[in-house]
Amino acid sequence: METLRERKKRRTREALVRAALELFTTQGYERTTVDEIAEAVDVSQRTFFRYFAGKEDAAFAVQEMTEAHFVAAVRARPPHEPPMEALRQAVLEGWDDIRETVESVVPVELYLRMYRMIESTPALLAAHLRRSAATEQTIAGLLAEREGVDVDAxxxxxxxxxxxxxxxxxxxxxxxxxxxxxxxxxxGLTAAYLDQVGPALTGNWRAA
Amino acid sequence: METLRERKKRRTREALVRAALELFTTQGYERTTVDEIAEAVDVSQRTFFRYFAGKEDAAFAVQEMTEAHFVAAVRARPPHEPPMEALRQAVLEGWDDIRETVESVVPVELYLRMYRMIESTPALLAAHLRRSAATEQTIAGLLAEREGVDVDAxxxxxxxxxxxxxxxxxxxxxxxxxxxxxxxxxxGLTAAYLDQVGPALTGNWRAA
DNA sequence: TTGTCAACTGTCAGCGACTGTCACTAGCCT
DNA sequence: AGGCTAGTGACAGTCGCTGACAGTTGACAA
Structure with a gap:
């Protein structure tokens, strides 16, 4: 069972995440200082850095949960499914599951706002792309294993x-x-765009 | 013609780029301070920031040239070529051209070392991916124009x-x-991998 | 050629992200 | 109850980056 110490820690961490996302989405990422976040939760700046490697880390705390869920969803796909189909199903069916997990920490609405903030803030977009690249590595490993091929070869x-x-x-x-x-x-967008990949790659587009 | 002032400016800038890349590739990106770079060229730290928006900017000075070249190469492709074929040719034929341009500022060997440094340094990889995303936007616009379709629709x-x-x-x-x-x-890798896209997307891979 | 103007530059001061250190408090465990 | 240790706050310091101001140097006209 969870000790008092652990409970306090978890609460502090989640409070920091909520405060950070709230401040980021209202004032912007750059215009929010770590001091502000710490002050909002009434801890010292030093403590903030004991929970997060940096300001960026706090911004992606929730994204991290969804990424982990997606990886798990891919892993849970039946082995007979072709690779691309497994990815497609994992992403399409994963959202409801993810929604619940997110809601246990922050309101979904705040998560969505943060998502947009990431897309529109260069520094965060860069971090997001790098994190995605890392996840891609993981997924590639999973697919290789499923299909019994060597990732490097x-x-x-x-x-x-x-x-x-x-x-x-x-x-x-x-x-x-x-x-x-x-x-x-x-x-809807995901399904439609995945279906458009074929047409986008073949021939020129004027004919259609 | 180029005035003395402009010549001096260009020389200072190129000297800063060379010094920066040299230091980055030998000591690592994070372990190199802006002060060191400025000192190597014998200018003040403040001057460095007048030439580059930040440390990151200096690291990508050469990449920027190659990106511009690639965009130009795509633009120069005959309009009757299908989209993907135009991209393929632009990237395959662009390298020799790029090599020359790079060589006019830094040794190609230094450029290659910097490339690897970018790939292996998280902060630089993130910036690289973000820059690539921006270039993708540009190229998407070009393709849409070529084919006479609306990028947003x-x-x-x-x-x-x-x-x-x-x-x-x-x-x-x-x-x-x-x-x-x-x-x-x-x-060689580029050509081979582009040819592998089709097989990678269809069916499962065990059959092959 | 010379004087004026604009462009560059250096110096100084300051902010914000981040880190190391050290003393101290509060939960844990016997 | 009392020692142990994880967690915290306070403080000082580094580094990236910016603004303000003053000094210098090349450009260009008179």
């Missing part, structure tokens, strides 16, 4: 994941700049 | 570019972690 796992991730990026961007921020919207 | 331009960029990323990574750093090597 066979380029197909990494290529498939890179292509998939590229589509997801376009989807994210479109969703975050649109005006419908519902989960249904991003699911 | 038709997802295909962005999807095609995202897929292409994903493949290039995998190629870059493979090249920078391998042991053959020649231009021929990266050209």
């Amino acid at each position: 066979d380029p197909r796992p990494r290529l498939a994941v890179a292509v998939f991730a590229g589509v997801i990026r376009v989807t994210e961007r479109q969703w975050s700049t649109g005006d419908d921020f519902s989960l249904a919207a991003i699911r | 038709d997802p295909r331009p962005r999807l095609a570019v995202a897929v292409f960029a994903g493949v290039i990323r995998v190629t870059e990574r493979q090249w920078s972690t391998g042991d053959d750093f020649s231009l021929a090597a990266i050209r």
Whole structure:
């Protein structure tokens, strides 16, 4: 069972995340200082840095949970599914699950606002892309294992994941700049865009 | 013609770039301070920041030239070429041209070392990915124009570019972690990986 | 050629992110 | 109850970066 000390720690951490996201999404990321976040939770700046490696870390605390969920979702896919189909299903079916997990820490609405803030803040976008690249590595490893090929010898796992991730990026961007921020919207976009990959690669587009 | 002032400016800037890349590649990016770079060229720290928006900017000074070249190469492709073919040719044929341009500022060997440093330094990798994302936007616009479609209404331009960029990323990574750093090597990898996209997307991989 | 103007530059001062150190408090465990 | 230790606060210091101001030097006209 959870000791008092651990409980306090978890509370402090979650309070810091909530305060950080709230401040980031209202004043902007750069204009929010670590001191402000610490003060909002009534701890010292030094303590903030004991919970997070940096300001950036706090900003991605929730994203980290969703990434872990996606990886788990891919891992849970039936082994007979072709690679791209497994990725597709994992991302489409994962959202409801993710929603619940997120809600246990911060309001989903705050999570969505933060998502947009990441997309529109260069420093955060850069960090997001780097983190995505790391996740891609993990997924590539999973696919290789599923299909029984060697990740380093066979380029197909990494290529498939890179292509998939590229589509997801376009989807994210479109969703975050649109005006419908519902989960249904991003699911619809994801499915539609994945279906458009084939047409986008073949021939020229004037014929259609 | 170039005035004395402009000549001095250009020399200072190029000296700063060379000093920066030299220091970054030998001591590492984080362990190199702006003061060191400025001191190596015998200017004040303040002057460094008048030439570059930040330490990061200096690190990507050369990359910026190659990106501009790639965009120009795509723009120069015959309009009848299908989109993906235009990108492929632009990247494969662009290298020799780029090599010359790079050489006019820093030794190619230093450029290659810097490339690897970027791939292996999280902060630089993040910046690199963000910059790539920006370039992707530009290319997507070009493709849309070529094909006479609307970038915002038709997802295909962005999807095609995202897929292409994903493949290039995998190629870059493979090249920078391998042991053959020649231009021929990266050209070969690029062609091979682009050809592998189709197979990577369809069916499962065990059959092959 | 010379004087004026604008462009560059150096110096100084300061902010914010981040780190090391050290003393201290508060939960844990016997 | 009392020792042990994880967690914290306070303080000082480094580094990236910016603003303000003053000095210098090249450009260009008279």
